[in-house]
Amino acid sequence: MRILIWHVREAWTTAFVHGRHDYLxxxxxxxxxxxxxxxxxxxxxxxxxxxxxxxxxxEDVDLVVLQRPHEVGLAEKWLGGRRPGRDLPAVYLEHNTPAGALPDTRHPMAGGSIPIVHVTGFNDLVWDCDGTPTIVIEHGIPDPGRRYTGDIERAGVVVNDPVRRGRSVGADLIPALAEDVGADVFGMRVDRLPAYHGLRTYEDLPQRDLHDHLPRRRVYVHLSRWTSLDLSLIEAMHLGMPVVALATTETPLAVPHEAGFVTTRRDEIVPAVRHLMKDPDVAEEAGLIGRRHARKRYGLDRFLDEWDDVLRAVVAGTAP
Structure with missing residues (x-):
């Protein structure tokens, strides 16, 4: 199958293009x-x-995977007038949680005929798709292997653009974490964070380098309040890192209790990190549990198989 897809979310697209098709x-x-x-x-x-x-x-195109509303018009323009959902089979992939008022935020593709695929059950629950067929295909990633050493007794955080995104990604929680236990923050535009005491930033490392450096930190800390399920969290669990995370959106289902600590209490974040830092054996065991869970739930083969089922159904006109 020849699939037209835009490079929008790098980590997700990396998994998707490892499938059995040709990707344009x-x-x-x-x-x-x-x-x-x-x-x-x-x-x-x-x-x-x-x-x-x-x-x-x-180009001969069998199917279009849309990820942003304006891509419908782009595809029609660039494909010589062939419009997704009318002249070509199409599916719309929704990566995000709603940004508007809940629970009444209407999805931009609601009311249409193009099926919407959500990356989490939580997203499917909170978006108002107004009867448009929806499907949930949870994340999957290529397994980077267990690389956890935890030899650097600091917290590891991965977040993109924290200054602009602010509270949604827990940027306001970074100063206390950095001051109390030391925080190494990886991602795009993290160098724009203020120079908090105990903070070190690592700007936009290539994935292979991130997978080498991140698991040297003793604990992975996930501070997002209101985002979809970040693939960085799934990657950290695959790497074998113990996790301390906020119990928001899909995270409580993604992180089993034995894999670290999940909480809605801001005053429990730093104590949980300290607990894992002071006992490397407990941290290592939690990371092993998290890795087993992540490989089973977020493995690449399951992800690609589910996508193949949906793609075949959309092309055949039998998708829900």
Missing amino acids: LPTSLDRGPDGQGRSRTCEWPAAAREVATEALAD
């Missing part, structure tokens, strides 16, 4: 948001092929 990635000269092409930091197979936007009209 719109590519523009400026490598802007609508034409990023292949990843430059993650390893993608040759089946993920860059196609210049002006050349897409000559």
Whole structure:
């Protein structure tokens, strides 16, 4: 199957393009948001092929995976008038939790005929899709292997753009964590954080380097209040890291109790991290439990098999 898909979320797309199809990635000269092409930091197979936007009209496309509302118009323009959902089979992938008022936020694709795939059951529950068929396919990732050593007695955090995103990703909780136990924050635009005491930042490391450096930290701390299930959390569990996380959105189902500590109390975050830091054996065992859970629930094969079922049904016109 030849699938047109935009490079929007790098970690998710990395998993998706490891499937059994040919993946056409719109590519523009400026490598802007609508034409990023292949990843430059993650390893993608040759089946993920860059196609210049002006050349897409000559491509045979079996299905379009949409991720942003304006991609419907882009696809129609670039594919020579073929409109997803009318002239071509299409599915809409929703990565995010609603940004508006809950529980009444209407999905931008609600009321249409294009099925909506949510990455968590929580997202499916809280979005108002107004009768549009919805499907849940939970995340899956290529297993990076168990790399946890925990030899650096600090907290590891992965977050992108924390200053702009603020409370939704728990940016306000970083200062106390850094001051009390020391925090190493990895991600895009983390160098814009103020110079809090005890904070170190690592700007936009390639995935392979992140997977080497992150699991040297004793504990992975997940501070997001209101985002979808971050793939960085799933990756940390695959790496064998013990987890301290906020019990919000899908996280309580993603992190078993024995894999660390999940709480809604801000005053319990630092004590939980301290507990795992002072007992490396407990931390290592929690990480092993989390890794087993993550491999079973968020394994790549399960993810790709479920997507294949949906893609075949959409092309055949039998999707719910």
